[in-house]
Amino acid sequence: MSITILTDKSSPKISKVKKEFDIFRVISMKKGNLNIIEFFNKDGAFRGFGRDTKAAYKRAKKALKNYYK
DSSP states (O other): OEEEEEOTTTOHHHHHHHHHHTOOEEEEEEETTEEEEEEEETTEEEEEEESSHHHHHHHHHHHHHHHHO
16 A cells, blocks of 8 residues: 655645645555545545546545535
8 A cells, every 4th residue: 555645736636625625635545456535624534536546536526525515
């Protein structure tokens, strides 16, 4: 399992989401064929799973939007 902390420099999409939902940390994990993206803010952790990072990011953002709906 490999874990990395994503910053604004690594992906410009992250800075937009950080500002919109007041996120303080974004973590990317990879285990085998599964990629995981986690967003952390004051209300909890929001995860997205997928076969690639793009799909995992999309699902994590969807979970975040559904929580605040």
